[in-house]
Amino acid sequence: MNKMKKEVKDNPKKQPRNNREILILTYFFLAIFVAFIGYLIYFQAAHGEDMANSPYNRRRQNQLAQKVVRGQIMDADGEVLAKTEIDDEGNEVRVYPYGNLFSHVVGYSMNGGSGLEAGYNIRLLKSHASIFDRVQNLLSGTKNIGDNMVTTLDRRLQEAAYYGLGDSRGAVVVMNPKTGAVLAMVSKPDYDPNEIGELWDYYTSEDSQGDSSLLNRATQGLYPPGSVFKVMTALAYLRENDDKYEDYLYECTGSINIDGEVINCYHNEKHGTVDMKHAFAESCNSAFVDIGYHVDKQTLIRLCKSFYFNSKFKLPLAFSKSSLAISRATTTYQIMQTVIGQGETLVTPMHMAMMISTIANDGKMMQPYFVDHIENDAGTTIKTYKPKQMDLLLTTRETEIMKEFMTAVVQEGTATSLRNSGYTVAGKTGSAEYGTKKGSSHSWFICFSPVEDPQIAISVIVEGAGEGSAYAVPVAKNILDAYYYD
């Protein structure tokens, strides 16, 4: 290029201005190619590994596994959650020392894989062993040792969540609301990943479909949100009536009738005259139908959209999209149902953990993540994962008001069992009816603590717990006790 320019300059007569257009187009192609090379580098740096890790790229991943001993997965303290052992005959066995405890979040590597094992498959099959080791392995024909992955998971909290849930079906997600680091994730019923090979046929057979033990309910389970959704309804109302919400008053008679459609309060309880805070704290359905009815549909839809209802976000585990089923055409009854979390809205426990974390974190929604860093077999850090903010969704004023409401839930509302625990908690209970049978409902609780400077956010669902939201709160309490006192 320079050469050509020079020639043109050197020989002004020989090179008539005939060449100007040719040079312009040459520079044009140069620019395209520079852009392309930049793009190729960007692609590899930003998306290459993700692409390589695709479930549709298993053949290449399996090929890597023939050259590298799969790395370990560890909790935040370096405790091993998954490792590969080689027996005397040289066979590799994947071992999960904690058995069922981490079954869904860590997952398994066989049979197509699941959990973090699948989400970071290619990472565990790469080796950054020292060049000396690698050359030695090459010469001796042995496999390189793959990189280890240190997760953000906290074993204490995982145990508290796991045993707190007991034999109930359901799921728990614990996050650090400020960073998005997932501290614990439990789904029940569970399975022992050490036995996945033997039990595979059973788990995938017709008989066990009802159990769906392999399903990670925390990220893939879709549940009606119940009263937990009142958080969104309240936020939508605040957005429209920022300065007037304190004037809101409603006279609850145990039920509300709009255009002939009736919605009852829980157990037809008459809450009397409630302002917005008390309606929220006591989870008064009638008041919230009234509140929701006065909110413009578009405001609610836009707010939910911004909170990733009906859309995907980045997560290394398989997950389901939460769905909000209202549109312009929705009938009054459907709206009445939706604003109190019944109707056709479906959410995942993971998504609700992100929602509560956003409120705890001054409106900043953080990207949930599970891996703190990757290190080679000698413990040298290869790559660190930094917290990432997805969006700023709420104003400080909005989060302050919501914190006040949620504190009231614990202090005087539906979660008073947490009132004198020695730490401050703000949260929202929910009880979501499902199916047509009366009385079959899921118990929800989402919360964060301490209220002044939130460090931990929890989302709990206990399936078909019978009546009320009393089942999920104790699970959260178990986790909080472990967080503060263990």
Added chain:
Amino acid sequence: MTSIVTTAANYLIIIIFAVYTYLGFHVFKKKTEEERRHIYRIQALSVFAISFLAYTVLYLHTESLELLLYYGAQTMFFLAVLIAFPMIYKNCSRLLLNHLCMLMSVGFFMIARLDLERSVRQFLIAVAGVLISIFVPVMINKAKFLKKWTAFYGLFGFALLAAVFLLGSVTGGSKINVTVHGITLAPSEFVKILFVFFIAGMLHKNTSFRRVAVTTLCAAAHVLILVLSRDLGGALILFVVYMSMLYAATKKFSYVGAGLFCFSGAAVAAFYLFSHVRIRVLTWTTDFDVLKNDSSQVSQSLFAIGTGSWFGSGFCQGLPETIPVAVSDFIFAAICEEFGIVFAICLILVCFSCFLMFVNSSLQIKDNFYKLVSFGLSVSFIFQVFLTIGGDSKFIPLTGVTLPLVSYGGSSVLSSVIVFAIIQGLYIMKRSEGEVHE
């Protein structure tokens, strides 16, 4: 043993190729012919070194004796080209000759790794192409009639495309190939050359509005019949070649503006008319996060590139056979997988260096006909490179064209060799007149 050699060869190939590429640009800084000669010799040795390393690895993995014979034949061929051609034509461009051999060599061993039989066929056609191309510079220098055959270029080229449209067989949704007596040809590869000569013949003296209008109509007919055959990559190349040549000949940007305006309309129409265009454009606009959970052609290509990463999985260590049409349209992805992105970037730079050499010849020629011919061929070459590498990596929508000299395809390699020979002819012509130095 095999794995040690494979690993060592992988890094050596990348290093040698990087040095080769660097020298290809560095050579311009050298003042004396002697210094430049020295660099060209190192480059020529690199061609042999890379070929040697690649076939060593390939042999270790296949242990096929045929392969050794094939390697021997190839080495003889490159020796002949690199030694004999400069002996016949003292004034040829050595750099271009090295690039020609390097690109062909990479194509040969990459195709051999995927399908030995096809690689051999490709090689034989390349040999034929080089034999033909020995006479091309003579033609360029002696045959004064070349400028006068304008109508022939246009009519013959159009007739070839029409034949494809009427008699062609459909592959992958488009008609590109015609089979005559058992030999499958892709005539559009040759029409590109005829088209460039035709446009140059039309516009080298006369660029009146009337003349431009007539030329545009003829060019549009070419493009249109390609569109009807659904060879949209070919149509796009002819369109860009025409716009570039028109701009160079008339120096009027307004024509280019009008052309781009028509193109936008045509692109929108194509989007709604052709389902495969729509699919490709939609795939192109899809996020990587979504493509990740997909098994489309482009996804497969991106898996290969992503897994290969910077330094590749090593020759014969990846799974390029899982990429659809890996030997032709997606050979860039196959190369990325096994040799890595660093190697691929060098390959792109070598192609771009070829383009600069093409353009350089165009800049230095005073004869307007050959100036336009040379520039048209430059654009045709580089734009085709861009379409294939850009399509394979989702930089632009997929068009399904070949990487010149590297991809499998007899017509493609034959026409590319002829194009290189034409440019060589132009260098030889100018240098014999003692006017030009590289």
